[in-house]
Amino acid sequence: MNQLALASSEEEYSPDDEGMRWPSASKLWLSEKCGYSFTTLTKWPDDPPGPAAKFGIAAGRCAELYVLGKEYSVANVAKENDILDRLEDLTNCDSDFRHILDCDQFEWRVPECFMAVHVETLDVRRADSHRDKRKGETLIGPDLVFKDLNGALWVRDWKCARKSDSHWTQEKAGAFAAQRLFGADECVLELVYWSKSGPLRLKETLDGFDLETIQAWFSQHMKRLPMMTEPTPGAHCHDGWCGARAICEAAPPAPRRYTKRKVA
Ligand code: SF4
Numbered sequence: 001m002n003q004l005a006l007a008s009s010e011e012e013y014s015p016d017d018e019g020m021r022w023p024s025a026s027k028l029w030l031s032e033k034c035g036y037s038f039t040t041l042t043k044w045p046d047d048p049p050g051p052a053a054k055f056g057i058a059a060g061r062c063a064e065l066y067v068l069g070k071e072y073s074v075a076n077v078a079k080e081n082d083i084l085d086r087l088e089d090l091t092n093c094d095s096d097f098r099h100i101l102d103c104d105q106f107e108w109r110v111p112e113c114f115m116a117v118h119v120e121t122l123d124v125r126r127a128d129s130h131r132d133k134r135k136g137e138t139l140i141g142p143d144l145v146f147k148d149l150n151g152a153l154w155v156r157d158w159k160c161a162r163k164s165d166s167h168w169t170q171e172k173a174g175a176f177a178a179q180r181l182f183g184a185d186e187c188v189l190e191l192v193y194w195s196k197s198g199p200l201r202l203k204e205t206l207d208g209f210d211l212e213t214i215q216a217w218f219s220q221h222m223k224r225l226p227m228m229t230e231p232t233p234g235a236h237c238h239d240g241w242c243g244a245r246a247i248c249e250a251a252p253p254a255p256r257r258y259t260k261r262k263v264a
Pocket of ligand 1: 034035036037231232233234236242243244248250251
């Protein structure tokens with residue numbers, strides 16, 4: 001729970017979400033550091049996914065197709081995502097997914113579990129896709145949610161990038177949304193980092209108290225966000241992949257590691 005300190009704003013919140021770009025789970029960590037790019041004050045430029053993001057999308061697609069029991073070709077997934085130059089990596093990654101998924105013992109499981117969370121009421125509904133978002137909602141979509149045979153809820157994401165605190169914030173948001181949607185007394189978070197040397201699996205178990213604390217943090221953070229009207233630059237501008245970093249005058253120069261191709 002150390003990454004998620006409770007926000008403590010005493011300011012009055014006016015529930016006006018016109019134009020707010022409520023952060024999805026992957027941007028929550030960034031939005032804690034700087035909320036400026038999520039307010040009405042900025043307009044993001046079109047920023048197509050880079051090579052690392054494309055690899056992550058392709059890898060997640062392979063896992064989804066495998067869970068759904070569909071026939072697929074890794075080469076086709078690589079082609080669709082324009083990463084044919086990394087076909088060998090994707091093939092190895094796919095075989096790691098299959099091994100991990102084959103070890104699961106589950107009552108049910110949902111790949112690409114999109115959940116739309118209303119930022120004020122905290123109502124959660126199943127969404128059809130990452131575009132299925134209504135006014136006042138944000139989207140949280142773990143790669144896989146499943147209930148094991150002991151009744152514990154699991155939220156798992158695969159990552160093809162280097163480790164980051166932002167991934168745990170994302171997982172915890174996934175846990176609170178999944179718990180509200182499916183119900184459970186505890187939730188196991190699992191991050192699986194893929195690299196050429198094989199998967200690294202990191203786990204954390206949350207009890208009911210932890211889940212309530214995350215929910216309170218989420219609610220208070222969303223109330224505070226519209227008031228974060230000044231840019232607050234830092235390493236997070238690039239580490240958190242701020243959508244406004246190319247146009248924000250406060251953004252520091254990109255570190256060298258972001259100007260070179262990332263290796264999964
Ligand atoms: S680039 Fe940095 S300072 Fe500017 S809006 Fe994004 S996070 Fe904030």
